[in-house]
Amino acid sequence: MNPTWKQSVIYQIYPKSFCSAHGQATGDLAGVTARLDYLQWLGVDWIWLTPIYLSPQRDNGYDVADYLAIDPRYGDMADFTRLVAEAGRRGIQVMLDIVVNHTSTEHEWFQTARRERDHPWRDFYLWRDAPNNWQSKFGGPAWEYDPVAGQYYLHLFDTSQADLNWANPELRQAVFAMMRYWLERGVRGFRLDVINLISKPADFPEDDSDGRRFYTDGPQVHEHLQQMHREVFAGREVLTVGEMSSTTLEHCIHYSRPDRRELSMTFNFHHLKVDYPEGRKWVAAPYDFIALKRILSTWQEGMHAGGGWNAVFWCNHDQPRVVSRFGDSGAWRVPSAKLLATALHGLQGTPYVYQGEEIGMANPGFADIAQYRDVETLNAHRLLLAAGLPEDEVMAAIRQKSRDNARTPMQWDAGPNAGFSSEAPWIDLAPDWREVNVAAQRDDPDSVLHHYRRLIALRKRHPVLADGDYHCLTPDHPALWVYLRRTPAATLVVACNFSGETVAETLPPLGELAATGPARTLIANHPDTPPLAAALQLRPWEAVMWLVD
Numbered sequence: 001m002n003p004t005w006k007q008s009v010i011y012q013i014y015p016k017s018f019c020s021a022h023g024q025a026t027g028d029l030a031g032v033t034a035r036l037d038y039l040q041w042l043g044v045d046w047i048w049l050t051p052i053y054l055s056p057q058r059d060n061g062y063d064v065a066d067y068l069a070i071d072p073r074y075g076d077m078a079d080f081t082r083l084v085a086e087a088g089r090r091g092i093q094v095m096l097d098i099v100v101n102h103t104s105t106e107h108e109w110f111q112t113a114r115r116e117r118d119h120p121w122r123d124f125y126l127w128r129d130a131p132n133n134w135q136s137k138f139g140g141p142a143w144e145y146d147p148v149a150g151q152y153y154l155h156l157f158d159t160s161q162a163d164l165n166w167a168n169p170e171l172r173q174a175v176f177a178m179m180r181y182w183l184e185r186g187v188r189g190f191r192l193d194v195i196n197l198i199s200k201p202a203d204f205p206e207d208d209s210d211g212r213r214f215y216t217d218g219p220q221v222h223e224h225l226q227q228m229h230r231e232v233f234a235g236r237e238v239l240t241v242g243e244m245s246s247t248t249l250e251h252c253i254h255y256s257r258p259d260r261r262e263l264s265m266t267f268n269f270h271h272l273k274v275d276y277p278e279g280r281k282w283v284a285a286p287y288d289f290i291a292l293k294r295i296l297s298t299w300q301e302g303m304h305a306g307g308g309w310n311a312v313f314w315c316n317h318d319q320p321r322v323v324s325r326f327g328d329s330g331a332w333r334v335p336s337a338k339l340l341a342t343a344l345h346g347l348q349g350t351p352y353v354y355q356g357e358e359i360g361m362a363n364p365g366f367a368d369i370a371q372y373r374d375v376e377t378l379n380a381h382r383l384l385l386a387a388g389l390p391e392d393e394v395m396a397a398i399r400q401k402s403r404d405n406a407r408t409p410m411q412w413d414a415g416p417n418a419g420f421s422s423e424a425p426w427i428d429l430a431p432d433w434r435e436v437n438v439a440a441q442r443d444d445p446d447s448v449l450h451h452y453r454r455l456i457a458l459r460k461r462h463p464v465l466a467d468g469d470y471h472c473l474t475p476d477h478p479a480l481w482v483y484l485r486r487t488p489a490a491t492l493v494v495a496c497n498f499s500g501e502t503v504a505e506t507l508p509p510l511g512e513l514a515a516t517g518p519a520r521t522l523i524a525n526h527p528d529t530p531p532l533a534a535a536l537q538l539r540p541w542e543a544v545m546w547l548v549d
């Protein structure tokens with residue numbers, strides 16, 4: 001019997017940009033509570049809150065200064081308790097983001113460690129007298145000299161985010177205690193931030209690249225997760241998803257196969273690097289559609305065959321808006337947004353909807369660097385200009401790839417600040433907020449929003465979506481992505497035309513399938529859906545799901 005979360009859909013909330021009930025520039029927990037009726041109507045089963053803990057906000061909360069305290073910007077523990085209770089009344093479970101690869105350098109542990117070399121917390125971090133040549137994922141060296149400590153500390157991300165030493169059993173116990181603290185307050189799930197980076201080799205070898213091959217899926221990572229499972233998750237109903245940076249299929253099978261008692265499922269990002277020419281993020285470039293299908297198909301087939309479980313997603317708070325990236329945010333915004341949703345929600349795994357994705361929010365196209373807030377983006381701007389790149393090239397890359405593309409305020413209605421807050425938001429609204437918002441779509445059955453709502457409902461109605469295998473019929477087609485999901489009892493066909501032209505293709509397996517019995521159209525984004533047949537013809541950005549059972 002499948003655990004119920006295999007029919008679930010998880011909605012990701014970036015509280016800073018979701019809704020403020022207190023009339024602040026940043027969102028708050030009361031604002032999330034105020035929007036629970038909408039989330040219940042949408043049909044999602046979980047909400048994943050990105051970090052809400054006390055933080056100096058250098059990395060918007062991924063720099064935690066106190067794991068046990070709610071940041072006053074978001075409210076207090078009473079607000080959190082109310083949110084959990086109100087969500088539960090609506091059948092929605094709460095998943096918290098746990099950031100334990102690193103803490104903020106303002107965390108008490110780090111502040112004590114740097115002052116007292118003999119304090120037990122000194123060894124909660126990774127100190128060296130001299131740095132190796134590893135590079136930070138946010139640019140520049142991965143070691144920072146701390147004059148108070150008299151040593152260098154490792155930071156795979158910003159200098160304000162000091163990596164924790166997971167080889168230290170006391171550190172692990174402190175993390176496990178913190179996780180139990182939140183479970184005791186009604187949390188039922190965890191998203192584990194870059195959890196596959198926590199195990200570093202003791203000798204920190206020099207690298208001919210940036211060092212990631214030594215700490216990614218590191219030497220004791222599975223051992224640490226199995227201990228976490230034993231000491232935190234075992235005996236409890238806890239849903240866990242690991243964010244796996246630069247990982248492998250084999251490791252993700254091991255992270256998520258139930259008999260290994262590590263995590264429930266894994267995020268990986270290989271499909272979101274198909275517009276990184278030679279692996280370089282900060283270049284404005286088109287995406288490779290064939291590579292996108294190849295990577296997603298490899299992970300679908302591999303995880304299904306290996307007994308793992310995918311967290312499937314197009315975007316999150318770190319990625320550009322998918323309708324701008326893989327769809328058409330211009331004339332075909334609505335059909336392409338629905339197509340992207342259909343392509344994703346037909347896959348094996350648990351689908352994630354990132355706030356605003358369900359209404360087809362697009363990249364804001366900010367032209368001025370002063371409009372950006374993201375530390376990774378601002379570091380890139382500084383470093384790329386220092387490397388001599390022309391400003392227009394740098395800004396073109398930032399407009400396309402910045403994480404701020406996904407962090408503009410949620411667009412609720414056409415009122416002041418798009419209904420996000422009565423106060424001017426911490427970051428500019430996207431320019432299309434008067435036209436693209438929840439209120440404009442809530443009563444429109446042909447909207448992107450209603451399409452998402454129908455897809456979310458399908459996952460509970462048709463077991464083939466959870467249990468089916470995966471087989472792509474068009475791996476090399478320049479515009480079509482047509483795949484099958486099959487169980488002995490049913491076959492689902494997901495057919496998508498990722499182009500602005502009508503495309504025709506003969507696919508014999510569709511004719512054979514159509515001959516086995518009537519095919520029902522489960523969902524489509526154009527009227528008058530064609531019947532299932534070998535001779536497939538799809539209109540611009542047309543997506544159809546047929547079911548034969």
Ligand code: TEU
Binds near residue numbers: 269376
């Ligand atoms: O992101 C991990 C990560 O690698 C990100 O840098 C992301 O993949 C990259 O920015 C995409 O270009 C997690 C969090 O999701 C992110 O918000 C944090 O900044 C990061 O970890 C550090 O905690």
